[in-house]
Amino acid sequence: MSCCHHYALTPGGDAAFAVDVSAITFGPGCLREAGDHAASHGMKRVALFTDPRLAGLEHLAVVRDSLKAAGLDVVVYDEVKVEPTDASFLAAARFATEGRFDGYVSLGGGSVIDTAKAANLYASYPAEFAAYVNAPIGEARPVPGPLKPHIACPTTSGTGAECTGIAIFDYVEKHVKTGIVSKRLRPTQALIDPMTTYTLPASVVAASGFDVLSHAIESFTALPHTQRAAADRPSLRPMSQGANPWSDVGCKEALKLTGRFLERAVASADDREARDGMMFAATLAGIAFGNAGVHLPHGMSYAVAGGVRDFHAPDYPDDHPMVPHGMSVIVNAPAVFRFTADACPERHLDAARWLGADVAGASLDDAGERVARRLIDLMRTTGIPNGVGGVGFTTDDLPTLAAGAWAQQRLVRNAPKAVTEEGLGMLFGDAMRYW
């Protein structure tokens, strides 16, 4: 049902697209391979990054023992902050600089993997912190050269951080969530072991699963790469290059897997087929969004996560209010896709069908509502809060939320339709309640 003109060339648009991806090893038990892979990358002295909760779990012992069995010198850094900040990135960078490591292994969610990317960067090419941070918040200075090898081992089926060159953090001093983006940050290898998800609580599987789902549908509906202005030099082509035929392949399969397995993976930790399926969906969606880029649901999510007042999600750290990343994304998504559907209705209808919606008899005019309805059904059956209002916001917050999302221009510009700051406020209004 794809439109044959979706990638028609446009004047000044980029006719080519690039495929960059981490090397990937996927399968139950593959964490035990960490030592052999690290040695093959030339590592001798390894920084093993994780967070305080994972530090006491078996998965860390498996990775550490494997590295040691391969004859490597291993130092564990278990102080990664969940939802990292500029201060926590800098603390990790100090550890990396002082430790003189020749390689990195990260075991955890996106926070851990992103922190290892940043530590590797600042230890390899020291600079003022703002130097590599996205413009206009930072200087967006290009990373000068290759980083040390990094093996990333995700423990949630969500972020896709193991496949991307993006490191997201809370810039506390500037009150904004932003990132460092460079192909050089992409981990050398991803070691993806679905067994790490077998003990995750339902709410974590739900939130991270919706992150996967949204990576896939946002990348699939992103501005086509042929409509993005070509870079001045080919080597400057951005990593988030817009939808392209390569990312479409991963998006399609990730949406089908998510439609089939998300509810089952949330419903039962014993449903290994479903949890394995969601892990593979996360990998495919991570590859896709690492090449295409996400857009408005993620751009809006940073305003939701950054503006949280008193929301606490079950089974997440309780010491401070927090909207988990996937939850902060998906509460915006039905409103966004109702808005973007007329830019590429075939794609929205395809996504709805792959997610399991019955689209028999649907016209292109129905596309936005069909995909929104399917998302809302999935949110309700998996215990996701009812929209932006469900995580504690009211209509009084609309201007602040809109301003926060508007600051995410890298993502706003990757949407298939132009939107103003006022328009973002209207989208948040539509996202306030769904049922």
Ligand SMILES: [Fe+2]
């Ligand atoms: Fe995400």
